[in-house]
Amino acid sequence: MKRIQRVAGVVVGSAVGDALGGPFEFGPRGAFSARFPVPGAGGEMCGGGGWDPGEATDDTQMAVLVAESLLERGGLDLPDIFTRFQRWAASEPKDIGLQTEDVLTNGMPWDLAAAIHFQVNPRAAGNGSLMRASTSAHFAAAGREATMDAARRIAALTHGDRAAWEGTAIFHELIRVTFEDTDPLTALPDILALVHPEHRDRYATVLAPDWHPDQATEFNGAVWPCLGSAVWALRTTTGFEDAIRAAIDLGGDTDTVAAVTGGLAGAYYGLDAIPAHWSRPLHVPLPGFDGRVLHLADLLHLAHRLGS
């Protein structure tokens, strides 16, 4: 498979998962299959819960903000990403994570805001940095250390808990090896060896081949079961569409679990495996940025620029 297939597959796959999962957020298990029992029948990009059909939520909106910063600044400029996040958060996006909102609006400088929030709120290992990593994963070209380092640093802008950094770093590395035509699932033991020792066991548990989302000890809005569920969805299915269906059917934080799944599955199966009736209606509003709305062609353009 050509690399650009995988590169575009991550960005579009994650956005598709996000937009499909949004209307099912906090819903029960099996809700997606109950409503759409026949895979491939169409109509799944249905909207609801305040979302238009094909409308991407905060996961993709923040991923686009990261992408535009990386491209316009010619690399990683953490204060610039933080400023873009703040501008977006101040413009009343339809959805924003509680912790992310606190950190972006507490008036603290970019390099202290998340750490100070973490001191007061020790339970800060949400999936909010993992959810937006589909674009920063393009640090893949810079190699293993650079991509994991970038993941940790971008995560730390909003998440003071190292567990969130490590989960995002694992996602970046999974994408990197997939770009190199390595099976991400077989690479997992090597990747776990690169995780901070204090966090390795917990990730080893949720990424183990026999782990099932039923065994999660937290709601899947936490980083560990979110990443574990996405990897489980990739492992236990045989195509992009089925992976996304499995992810949304878990219920809970469906947009983010499906966004992470869609990023992994998009890299693994490539852009052409993403159903066109899912990708065509995609649109990503950017509150705070002059009413801009990105469509599929814009996402593809972003992915091409990130990957080149």
Ligand SMILES: [Mg+2]
């Ligand atoms: Mg969301």
